[in-house]
Structures are given as structure tokens and as C-alpha cells.
Amino acid sequence: MNQILYYILYPVLWLFSKLPFRVLYGISSFCYYLLYYVVGYRKKVVLANLKLAIPGLSAEEYERLSKLFFRHMCDLIVESLKSLTISEKELRQRFVYENLEYCDALHEKGLSTFIMCGHYASWEWSFMMPMLVPFHGIGVYKKLKNPHFDRLVRRIRGRFEGVLVPNKEIRKYLNQCNENGVKTMTMVISDQSPKSKSFRHSFEFLGHETPFFTGTEDMARKMNYALIYLKIEKVKRGHYKGTVVPISEDANAEEPGAITRKFIKALEEQIRKEPQYYLWSHKRWKHHAAFQKLMD
Numbered sequence: 001m002n003q004i005l006y007y008i009l010y011p012v013l014w015l016f017s018k019l020p021f022r023v024l025y026g027i028s029s030f031c032y033y034l035l036y037y038v039v040g041y042r043k044k045v046v047l048a049n050l051k052l053a054i055p056g057l058s059a060e061e062y063e064r065l066s067k068l069f070f071r072h073m074c075d076l077i078v079e080s081l082k083s084l085t086i087s088e089k090e091l092r093q094r095f096v097y098e099n100l101e102y103c104d105a106l107h108e109k110g111l112s113t114f115i116m117c118g119h120y121a122s123w124e125w126s127f128m129m130p131m132l133v134p135f136h137g138i139g140v141y142k143k144l145k146n147p148h149f150d151r152l153v154r155r156i157r158g159r160f161e162g163v164l165v166p167n168k169e170i171r172k173y174l175n176q177c178n179e180n181g182v183k184t185m186t187m188v189i190s191d192q193s194p195k196s197k198s199f200r201h202s203f204e205f206l207g208h209e210t211p212f213f214t215g216t217e218d219m220a221r222k223m224n225y226a227l228i229y230l231k232i233e234k235v236k237r238g239h240y241k242g243t244v245v246p247i248s249e250d251a252n253a254e255e256p257g258a259i260t261r262k263f264i265k266a267l268e269e270q271i272r273k274e275p276q277y278y279l280w281s282h283k284r285w286k287h288h289a290a291f292q293k294l295m296d
Contacts, residue, residue, distance in 0.1 A: 003148055005148075006146070006148035006149060006152070007148075010152065013081055013084060013152075014084055014085065016081055017081050017082050017083070017084040017085040017086070018085055021082070021238055024078040024079075024081075024082060025075065025078065025237065025238070027078060028071075028074040028075050028077070028078045029071075029074070031074040031077065031078075032070050032071050032074040035070060035073075035074065036066075036067065036070045041281075042281045043066065044295060045280070045281055045282075045283055045295070046066050046069060046070070046280040046281055047062060047066055047294075048291055048294035048295050049280045049282075049283075049284060049285070049291075050062050050065055050066065050275070050280060051294055052206070052207075052208060052285055052288070052290060052291060052294065053206040053207065053208075053271070053275070054206075054272075054275060055207075065275055065276055066280075068276035069275075069276045069277075069278075069280050069281075072234070072276055072277055073279075073281065075237060075238070076122065076124065079122065079124065079125065079238070080124045080156075083124060083125065083127070083156050083157075083159075084156055088128070088131075088160065091125065091128050091160075092128070094125070094238055094239050094240065095122065095125045095126070095128060095239075095240045095241075095242065096240075096241050096242070097129065097132060097241070097242045097243070097244070098241065098242070098243040098244065099243055099244040099245070100132055100133060100244060102228070102244050102246060103133040103134075103135070103185065103228075103244060104133070104134060106226050106228075106249070107133070107134045107135060107183055109249070110183070111183075111224075111225065111226040111249065112135070112174075112177070112178070112183050112184045112185070112186075112223070112225045112226070113135065113184070113185045113186070113225055113226045113227065113228060114185075114186050114187075114188060114216050114219070114220055114225050114226070114227045114228070115129075115185060115186065115187040115188065115227075115228055115229075115230050116188055116190040116216060116227060116228070116229050116230070116247065116263045117187065117188075117189060117190065117229065117230040117232060118189065118190065118191040118263075118267040118270075118278070119189060119191055119278065119279035119282065120232055120267065120270055120271065120277055120278050120279070121232040121233055121234045121240055121270075121277045122232060122234065122240045123189060123232060124157075125240060126187065126230060126232060126242055127139060127156075127157040127158075127159070127160060127162055128160045129162075129185070129187070129230075129242070130160060130162035130185065131160045131162075133185055134183075135183050135184055135185035136163075136177065136182050136183065136184045136185070137162035137163070137184075137185055137187075138162065138163055138164075138165055138170075138173070138174075138184055138185070138186040138187065139157055139158075139162055139163070139164045139165070139186075139187045140164075140165060140166075140167050140170050140186060140187065140188045140189075141153070141157075141164050141165075141166065141167065142166070142167055143166040143167075143168070170186070170219075171219065174186065174219070174223065178223065187230070188216045190212075190213070190216055190260075190263050191205075191212070191264075191267060191284075192213055193211065193282065193283070193284055193286075194211045194212070194213055200214070201213075201214045201257065201260070203257070203260060203261060203264055204264075205264050205268065205284075206268060206271065208285055208288060208290075210284065210285065211287075212260055212264070214257070214260050216259075216260075217251065217257070217259040217260050220248075220251035220259065221251045221252050224250075224251070224252070225251065226246075226247075226248065226249045226250075226251075227247040227248050227251060227259055228244050228245060228246055228247055229245040229246075229247050229262070229263055229266045229267075230242050230243070230244065230245070231243040231244075231245050231266065231270065233270070233274075234274070234277050245266060247259060247262050247263065247266075248262070
């Protein structure tokens with residue numbers, strides 16, 4: 001049944017992705033109206049998250065930020081589908097990078113690298129980065145249960161010289177690369193929320209103690225990898241900028257938890273400046289009593 005669904009949906013998604021951006025953004029605007037005003041998709045979650053992260057605003061300001069977020073989220077959806085067929089030339093125009101020369105310098109020093117980024121602006125379109133740097137590009141992702149749609153995701157994100165590796169297999173894959181002398185640049189979405197059974201480390205994030213995975217920091221120490229933060233900003237609708245920000249070239253010289261804290265600080269600075277571009281529909285503080293109270 002899943003295979004049949006895939007073969008039905010794939011041509012539809014492919015044709016959809018061939019539409020020009022002006023049409024796609026028209027569809028995005030319609031989806032925003034539908035999700036926000038008709039369906040009310042996760043409006044309560046978004047509002048609760050905003051109140052926890054940015055306290056003290058007026059009801060009107062929270063509503064304004066909620067609307068801006070939903071508009072941006074709908075843009076992300078159509079942009080992700082556009083990734084199926086977008087050309088290299090157009091993607092280069094719509095997602096530009098700054099300070100890539102730092103990546104070149106890391107490669108010259110013989111350092112493989114982890115890229116840490118958050119669910120901010122357009123993390124999806126950053127999959128073009130591997131073709132712009134002298135590394136073997138890797139993206140870490142959670143494998144989908146449906147093998148056909150998992151293949152579709154890997155096909156989209158691996159179009160520009162990068163490969164996707166499931167999170168449970170990344171250590172083994174990187175060890176193989178090290179054994180073969182392959183220098184890698186691995187992108188990790190580093191603000192994922194651990195399951196309750198996986199709680200090991202908590203850090204202050206937007207004013208609240210929040211669980212974070214520290215696997216990237218741990219692997220950097222064991223493998224002597226450098227780390228950078230990819231600061232992704234939304235310039236205007238359909239246009240983004242990614243800036244390479246150094247975090248550490250020697251993880252073992254850092255105090256435990258310091259690298260994760262640097263990442264959190266960098267992400268917080270972006271969120272506080274333009275909060276509408278963060279993924280507020282995710283239940284980041286679902287285990288907090290304050291969040292539960294706001295959801296009641």
C-alpha cells in the first residue's frame with residue numbers, strides 16, 4: 001500500500017515542484033489562511049511556546065508573531081517541495097553563503113568538521129553547501145519508516161553532492177571515512193528534542209532548562225573534529241543567507257558542555273532578533289509544567 005501511495009504521489013509532487021515561485025507562494029499564502037484561520041493547526045502550541053520563550057508581550061504582539069510564523073512555515077513547505085527540481089543556478093541565487101573560506105582553511109589543516117544549525121529560517125535549502133566546500137558532505141537525519149518516502153528525502157537532499165546518513169549509523173559511517181582518509185563536513189540539526197527516556201543533559205535555552213542531545217560534541221572530541229555554526233538568515237521571501245561561524249577547532253580544549261552552550265547562544269541570538277523564523281510548532285518544552293499550564 002505504501003509503495004502504491006508513493007508512486008501516486010511522486011509524480012504529483014514532481015509536477016508541483018516545477019511550478020514557478022510566484023505560483024508556489026500564492027499557494028503558500030492560501031495554505032497559511034487555511035491552516036491559521038480554518039484548521040487552526042497547532043496554534044495553541046505556537047502561542048504557548050512564544051509565551052514561554054518571549055514573556056511580557058501583549059496579546060496583539062503574540063498574535064502578530066504567530067501569524068508571521070505560520071506564513072513562514074507555509075513558505076518552507078512549498079520551498080521544500082521545490083527542492084525536488086530546483087536548478088543549481090537558481091538555488092545559488094536564493095541561498096548565498098558567507099565566510100566559506102573558513103571551511104577551506106579547515107580543510108587545509110586536515111580537519112573534518114561538524115556543522116551545527118537549528119530549526120531556523122531555511123535549514124532545508126542548506127543541502128547545497130557540500131558542492132561549495134572541499135569536503136565530502138553529509139547530512140544526519142532520522143530515517144523514515146516508509147522506505148519509499150525515505151528514498152525520496154535522500155534523493156532531494158542529496159542532489160548537490162551530499163549524502164544523508166541515518167542518525168543511528170553516523171558514527172560508523174564517519175569512522176569508515178576516517179579510515180579511508182576522507183575529510184568530511186557533517187551537518188547536524190542540533191536543537192532536536194530528546195525523548196523523555198533519553199534525558200541526559202539539560203541547558204538553559206530561552207530562559208528554561210531544556211534537554212539537548214550532546215552527541216555532536218561528544219563525537220567531535222573523540223574524532224578531533226572542528227565545529228562551526230551555520231547562521232541561516234531570511235533576507236526576504238524565498239531568499240536566505242548562510243554565514244559560517246567558528247565554534248571550535250579543538251573540542252578537547254573546551255569544557256564539557258561548552259560547545260553545546262556556544263551553539264545554543266548563537267541560536268538564541270537569532271531567535272531573539274527575529275523570532276518568527278524559528279520552528280515554534282514543535283513541542284520543545286512539552287515536559288515543562290509551565291508549558292502544560294499554557295496548553296490547558
